[in-house]
Amino acid sequence: MPSDPRVQQALTALDRPIAEFRALMEGALRQADAFLEQQMADEPARVKRAAAALGVFGASHIDATRFAALHVGTRTATEPSLAALRRAVDILRQMADRGDNLFLAEVTSGAKIGAVVESALAMIGWAFGAIIVTDLVRGGRYVEADHASMLDPLQFGGWNRSERRAAPPLVVRVAGASVRATDLASFADGHVKLVLVVSGDCAPAPLARLITPGTFVVQTTDGSGLDRVALFDGPAFAALMPAGAATFVHDPALGRESWQRLTVSFIPDAPKKAVGAMSTWQQLEELKQLADLARTPFAVPNAGGNAAPAMGASDAADRIASWLLTQSGLGGTA
C-alpha cells in the first residue's frame, strides 16, 4: 500500500474498533489453539490444564491431579471437526498476519469503489466464519454438511446482524474521480465504518448523498471528526478530502431534524468542471443537498419587525420560542 500520512492518520483515529476486532480474532485463535492442544494432551498436560482452569484460588486448595481424573468435561472431537478447526486457525492466522492491511483497501485505476469495498469486507467475513467454526467445534456442534461453507469468504450481503455490528472499520484509499458514494450506501448497517482517503480532483461533497438519519457522515480536510467515527454507535462514512472540498459533520445523536444533526463548516464555490463521471450539475446538486439539509426551518424577526437571518443551529429551544412568539403576534417584543 503506497504510503500516505493520511492513511496512518485514519488508522490511528480508528485504532479502538480495530483493536476490538483484533481481540475477537485473537481470542478465537487462542481458544482454538487451546482446544487442539487439549485434544492431543497426555495425562500431565491434562492435569496442568485442570490446575489452570481451577484458577489461583482453586489450585492452592484443590488437588488438580484428582480433579483432572474426575473427567471433567474433556470431550473428544471428531476428525472432520478437528480438520475444520485447523482450517479456521489457518484463516485466522492469515488474517492476523496481514496486520493493518486487513483494514485497508485501495481502489486502483479502473476499479469500482463498491467492488473494492465488497471484496475487502468479504475477507473480514471470512474471519467471522472462522471464528464461528471455532465456537461450533469447541461446543461439539460442528456439522460438516451444514458448516463447511463458513470457511469461505463471506460477502457483506450474507453477514448477519451480529457480524454487521462487529464489523471493523475499513480505510479505503481512492482517487477523487473514483468516488461513487451511491456505491457505498448498501454498506450502511450495523457498525460498518468506511473511511475514504481521497486524492486528486474530486467532487466537493460526494458524501452528501450518504446522509441518512442514522448514519454518521463526516467530510474533513484535516482529519478532524475522525475520532468521532470510531466512537459512533452505528454505521459511519468519513472522507479525508483534498483541500477545497466541503467540510461537514452529520451526527445522528444531535437531534431528530437534519439541521440539528448537520454542521456544515465550509461550502466551496460552485464546481466549474466535471470530475470523472460527475458533471458540474451533479456536483452542484450535492452541494445544494448539503445546504438544504443544514438549513434551519424558520427565520427570526429582528426588533424592527423585518426578517432577520436565521439563528445559528446551536440553540433549538431559542428558535422554537422565537417562532412561537412570532406566530402569536408577539415577535419583536421579547
Place this chain on the structure above:
Amino acid sequence: MPTLTEPIAAPAGRATGVPPTILTKREHTVEIVSDSGEGAQRCGQIFGAVSAKMGNGVWTVEIIPAEIQPPPRIPEGASGYRVRVGAGPVTNWGDATNLALAFNEQVLLARHRLNALADDAILLVEDKWATSEDADIRAAWEAAMVELSTRHYRIIPVPMEAECLLLVDNPRKGKNMFALGMLARVYDRDCDRIKEQIAFTFRKKSEAVYNTNVQLFERGYEWAETNVDVRIHVPLQKIDEKLVVMNGNEAIALGAIASGMDMCAMYPITPATSVSHLLSEVFEKFGGIVHQAEDEIAAAGVAIGSSYSGKVAFTVTSGPGLALKTEFLGLAVMTETPLVLVDVQRGGPSTGLPTKVEQSDLLAALYASPGDAPHIVIAPATIEECFHVMITARRLAEAFRTVVMVLTDANLATGVTPFKRPTPELHWQAEPVDLSAVPVGTKAFQWDPQTGLSRRIVPGQANGMHTLTTLSHDEGSKVAYSSGVHQRSSAARSRKLAVLQSLLTPPPVYGDATGDLLVVGWGSTKGAIEEAVDRMRAEGLQVSSVHLRFLSPMEPGLKPMFTQFKKVVTVELNYSDEIGDPYVTEENRRLGQLAWLLRASTLVDVDCWTRVPGEPLRPGSIVDAIKDRMPTRGAK
C-alpha cells in the same frame, strides 16, 4: 493533659518558624471523618490509592453511618474513611487511628466514643464551630473539647471552611480536597499522582471542576506546610511487580469477567451493589450482560435460567436478599443447574446493619434452603482472593452441576488494598458447553454411582430432550415419589460434596503445628487474626491459627490438626453467648457459627470468641480475648 484552649488558640507549627517534627513510623492509621455527603470518603479513597501506588501497604475501611442521610453534626452520622498505611503489607485495619481529620467535632466524638482513636492521636478538626453564631453549636463544641480532653490527644484546629471560602462559594463541596492537601503534606504524598487521581475521580465532570478541586488541594497542602508542625514518614517499599488497587466488590466483578461468566443478574442491595456498578460499565465489552431484575427472587431466577440455557451466570446479594433467594437456591440444587451466588454479608437479622460488616450468614448459607440442598460454600479471606475465587467458583459450579456460594462481607467489599496484578489465563475462561449430540439413551441425570456426577444437558441439544422438574425425580427427570428414587437422587446430590472434599488439600497452620491454642477463622478476619497470632507468639505464647476457605464441604484434616492443640477457639464476626451471662450455661450456650460446624464435624470441644461490633475485628481485641482463653491461664 492538654488544656481546652491551648491548641485552639493557635496551631503550633511552621508559622512559628520551627521546622516540623518528622516521625518515622512502620505504620500509621489515618482517618477522615465528616457528616454524610461532605466527601470524606472520596478524600480517603484518593489518599489510600495514592499511598498504595507509591509503595505503602494499605488497608482501608469505610466508616458509614447506618442511615443514608443522617442529620448533620451528630456523632451517629459520622461518615468517613480509615486508611492504615504501612511500610510493608497491611492485612487489616489495625487497632487505633493515629491521625484523624474531622470536619466537625461531633463526628470526632463518635470515633472517640468507639475507642477508635489512639490515646496520643493527632486530631485535625474544623474550627469554625467554636465561633459559630449559634450558641448551641458553640456549647456543643465546648462540651466535645472537654470530653476529648480526657485523653492525650493533640488537637490542631483548622480553619477549613474559611480557607475554602477563598476559592469556592460552597465549601461543603470542596473541604475534602483541602483535607486531602493537608494529608498529602503531612504524609509527604506524591502530588502529581494525587492530581492524576483527582482527574480520574472527576473524569465525567468539566475541566473547571477539576481545576477547582486541584486549587483546593493545593491550598490545603500549603496550609499544612505553614501550620502543621508534624510530618509522618512511613517508609515506601520498592514495587517490583505490577500491582492493582481495588476493593473486594471490584475484585469480585473483575474475577467474574476473568472467569468467562456471561451474565450477572442482581437486585441492588447494600453492600453488594457496587459489584454490578463496575460490571455495568465494562461487562458488555467482554460479552457479558448485567441484568437488574425486579427483585432478589427474580434475579436468582434469571441467573438460573441463563445457566440452564448453557450460559454461566451468577447473582450477587447480601443477607436479606439471600433469604429471598433460598427457594430458587433449592431449585438450582434440585435441577443441578450450575450457579454462582455471591453473598456480601452485613449485619443481621432482617435488614439489620446494612452498611456494617458481620459474618452471620454462614449457617444460612449452608442450611437456609428447606429440604436437603447440598451445595458448595467458599469464603475468600482477602481482597485478592475475592478476584481469584470467582474463577474457582465458576469452574466448580459447572464441574459439579451445583450451586457455589461465595461468602464475602462488607469489610472485604469496601476495603481497598494493593495486590499482585492477576495475569489472566485462557483456561480460566468457561469453556463452551458441550453441545454435541447426546448419545441415544443418555438420561438427563445419569448419575455416576460413585461420584453422583452427570453430564450437563441444555435445551435444544440433540437427543437431550427431557422435562425439567423440581419435584423429586429419577435419572430420566421423571417425577418419582417412591422412597427408593428420592433416597438415590439425594445420595447423588450429596455425594458430589464428598467427592469435592476428597479433592481438597488440608489447610496450612499459621505458626507451629502444635501448641496451646489454635485460633480458627474464616473470611475477612484472616489479617487481624494472623497479626494477633504474631503478637502473641512474639510474647512467647504457643498460639497458631488456621483459616478456612471451604466451609461446605468442610476442609479435610481438621480433627487431627485440632488434636495437636490444648484448646481450639474460633474467632468470628457473629454473635455468641458468653458463659457467665444470665441464664447462659454450657448446655444452652449459642456458639459462633463456625464453632457449631467444627464441633459437629470434628467432635472436638471447640470454643469461640465472637463479636458483632458493626466493624472489623481489631488485632488487639483478638489478642486480649485469646489471652483470656489460654488454657494455661484458665479459660472461661
